[in-house]
Amino acid sequence: xxxxxxxxxxxxxxxxxxxxxxxxxxxxxxxxxxxxxxxxxxxxxxxxxxxxxxxxxxxxxxxxxxxxxxxxxxxxxxxxxxxxxxxxxxx
Amino acid sequence: xxxxxxxxxxxxxxxxxxxxxxxxxxxxxxxxxxxxxxxxxxxxxxxxxxxxxxxxxxxxxxxxxxxxxxxxxxxxxxxxxxxxxxxxxxxxxxxxxxx
Amino acid sequence: xxxxxxxxxxxxxxxxxxxxxxxxxxxxxxxxxxxxxxxxxxxxxxxxxxxxxxxxxxxxxxxxxxxxxxxxxxxxxxxxxxxxxxxxxxxxxxxxx
Numbered sequence: 001x002x003x004x005x006x007x008x009x010x011x012x013x014x015x016x017x018x019x020x021x022x023x024x025x026x027x028x029x030x031x032x033x034x035x036x037x038x039x040x041x042x043x044x045x046x047x048x049x050x051x052x053x054x055x056x057x058x059x060x061x062x063x064x065x066x067x068x069x070x071x072x073x074x075x076x077x078x079x080x081x082x083x084x085x086x087x088x089x090x091x
Numbered sequence: 092x093x094x095x096x097x098x099x100x101x102x103x104x105x106x107x108x109x110x111x112x113x114x115x116x117x118x119x120x121x122x123x124x125x126x127x128x129x130x131x132x133x134x135x136x137x138x139x140x141x142x143x144x145x146x147x148x149x150x151x152x153x154x155x156x157x158x159x160x161x162x163x164x165x166x167x168x169x170x171x172x173x174x175x176x177x178x179x180x181x182x183x184x185x186x187x188x189x190x
Numbered sequence: 191x192x193x194x195x196x197x198x199x200x201x202x203x204x205x206x207x208x209x210x211x212x213x214x215x216x217x218x219x220x221x222x223x224x225x226x227x228x229x230x231x232x233x234x235x236x237x238x239x240x241x242x243x244x245x246x247x248x249x250x251x252x253x254x255x256x257x258x259x260x261x262x263x264x265x266x267x268x269x270x271x272x273x274x275x276x277x278x279x280x281x282x283x284x285x286x287x
Contacts (some may be wrong), residue, residue: 005097006193009146017200017203017237023115024210024230034180034181035124036223037226038124039227040230040233041131043236044233045135045138049139050239054240061155062246068165070233071166073168074168075263075282077229077264078172082179086127
């Protein structure tokens, strides 16, 4: 079983990587900018999952910190994307 | 005991990956923006949660498991906030940039 | 499948998608789309560094390349689009006069 687990985690990471490449199609074709931003968000979350699986499969615990930075910066880029001009509420 | 834990972890991780696949299929196939957002966020949070649960079952130590839990909470908060912002901006069409 | 074969498949998917993303970002005609593709490219490159057992470089790439650089470039693309629109409006004005 201890033979099996790292291979299983790598295979799952490969599945997630293929899913991410399929989701990239939406970033490229997405008709509106919010579509593209959503696809980028999904990319970030799947990237976090892939990093966690890789961290356990390759035995590099520091990859958890990279996953933390991914989670933090997805929020930053979404906030930058949805920013509005100051005073846009007033007519 | 260890075998049972490993099997539970493998099942959880497989389920989580299934949710990710379902979310991506929804992102690619659903017709309009809000249904795509719905498919994406639900599948996203639950998929990541299940993968985290599997990895917590397979974690080497307590600290590792705690860090995973913290990361999951952070992703839940930032994902919910981000989706809400995107949906609000798309609904009102009042982003700063030109359409 | 053995572990080296799995790693090889992983690397092939990683690299082909990285190249495709880079080409899509460079060839994209619209600035905002190019910026979003650049953000995706940064995330992907950070995964490549993680696969190469370099978590520190992956950390820097995710923080600077994808996060801060992406946010700044989004703001710049927005400003450029607004300036271009103002420019065409002024030209139309001059033509009418």
